[in-house]
Structures are given as structure tokens and as C-alpha cells.
Amino acid sequence: KQEVTQIPAALSVPEGENLVLNCSFTDSAIYNLQWFRQDPGKGLTSLLLIQSSQREQTSGRLNASLDKSSGRSTLYIAASQPGDSATYLCARGGANNLFFGTGTRLTVIP
Amino acid sequence: DTEVTQTPKHLVMGMTNKKSLKCEQHMGHRAMYWYKQKAKKPPELMFVYSYEKLSINESVPSRFSPECPNSSLLNLHLHALQPEDSALYLCASSHTSGGGEQYFGPGTRLTVT
Numbered sequence: 001k002q003e004v005t006q007i008p009a010a011l012s013v014p015e016g017e018n019l020v021l022n023c024s025f026t027d028s029a030i031y032n033l034q035w036f037r038q039d040p041g042k043g044l045t046s047l048l049l050i051q052s053s054q055r056e057q058t059s060g061r062l063n064a065s066l067d068k069s070s071g072r073s074t075l076y077i078a079a080s081q082p083g084d085s086a087t088y089l090c091a092r093g094g095a096n097n098l099f100f101g102t103g104t105r106l107t108v109i110p
Numbered sequence: 111d112t113e114v115t116q117t118p119k120h121l122v123m124g125m126t127n128k129k130s131l132k133c134e135q136h137m138g139h140r141a142m143y144w145y146k147q148k149a150k151k152p153p154e155l156m157f158v159y160s161y162e163k164l165s166i167n168e169s170v171p172s173r174f175s176p177e178c179p180n181s182s183l184l185n186l187h188l189h190a191l192q193p194e195d196s197a198l199y200l201c202a203s204s205h206t207s208g209g210g211e212q213y214f215g216p217g218t219r220l221t222v223t
Contacts, residue, residue: 031208044202096158
């Protein structure tokens with residue numbers, strides 16, 4: 001079974017803190033690893049895509065890493081802001097599909 | 111333009127109704143997807159179209175019928191749905207179906223009464 005797990009399920013931090021979200025997957029046949037943000041009741045916004053040949057990607061305050069050998073990816077958010085509050089989903093890209101994790105619900109407290 | 115649009119935003123339908131969800135992209139992508147997302151759960155793949163041909167059907171009941179009229183449009187026809195089909199239906203597209211970055215639309219919130 002292809003499983004993608006995200007820890008923690010929920011996280012609350014004060015504004016300004018740096019934080020790390022974790023994603024682990026069991027299938028090593030990975031094409032890419034994509035991180036998304038989802039606001040309540042809304043669609044998914046793509047944040048970062050790491051191809052299987054890459055180890056990390058950066059966009060502004062976000063940095064995502066990929067370690068295929070250990071089946072792990074992390075999303076690092078620097079200097080968190082209240083506007084970062086959302087659910088963050090990682091997804092392992094297969095040949096024709098995305099296998100999503102269960103998500104981490106992040107709350108940044110002003 | 112990296113936008114995927116979906117209409118309607120909200121839909122309420124009875125179990126005997128027939129309705130359709132629409133998805134559109136103008137990025138030149140040749141792979142389009144339908145996902146279903148229940149509350150507090152991750153999205154689950156329903157269908158994949160590659161070059162306007164259905165390539166994956168994840169054992170979805172026949173009351174859901176996808177259609178890809180052209181490379182920019184993807185429809186999902188709904189008929190005789192059940193209340194448990196109420197969910198957020200997400201459309202996505204990618205350059206090709208071979209593991210490319212997927213771009214998602216805002217979704218259609220479907221309620222079946």
C-alpha cells in the first residue's frame with residue numbers, strides 16, 4: 001500500500017517562529033514530491049515541487065527538502081505569519097497520480 | 111496563465127437530478143484529473159485524462175461520468191448520486207501525465223440531498 005504520512009497533524013506557533021512540517025512515504029518509486037497549501041473549503045495551491053533528481057527547492061520563506069533513501073520530505077517555513085495559517089499537504093508523485101498525505105493544520109498566532 | 115477554473119463553485123442536487131461539473135485550463139496541458147475530497151481527508155484520485163483519452167478510472171461508480179471534449183475542457187457528469195457523494199470535487203491539470211507538476215482549481219462544493 002502506498003502511504004504518505006504527515007506529522008504533526010496540527011501545529012500552533014506564535015508569529016515569527018520558524019517551523020518544520022514533516023512528510024514520509026513508503027514507496028520509493030517517486031517521480032516528484034509536491035507541497036500544497038489548502039485554506040478551509042478551498043482548492044489546493046501548489047507551493048513547491050521537488051523532482052526525484054533534486055534534493056531541495058526554495059521559494060521565498062519556504063524551503064522543501066527531499067530524501068528518497070529515507071522516504072522523507074520536510075517543508076521549512078521561516079518567520080511564520082498569521083497568513084500562513086492553513087492546512088499543508090504533501091503529495092508523492094507517481095507515474096499518473098498524486099498520493100496525498102493526511103495534512104498538517106497550521107495555526108500561526110498573532 | 112497558470113489558472114484552472116471550475117464551475118459552479120457550489121452545487122446542491124437531489125438524488126434524482128442530473129448535473130455537470132466543468133473544468134477549464136488554457137496552459138496547454140495535456141493531462142487533466144478529477145479528485146474527490148471529503149471533509150478533513152486528503153484528495154483521492156477519480157479519473158485521469160491524457161491527450162483527451164481516459165487513461166485511469168479508479169473504480170469510480172458509474173453515476174460519475176467524465177468527459178473531455180477537447181484539450182482545455184474536462185466535465186464530470188453526475189446522475190443518481192447518493193448523499194455520501196457530497197464532497198469537494200477538485201480538477202487539476204499537468205503538462206503531461208508522466209509525473210509533472212499538477213495545478214488545481216478551486217473546486218466545486220457538492221451537496222447531495
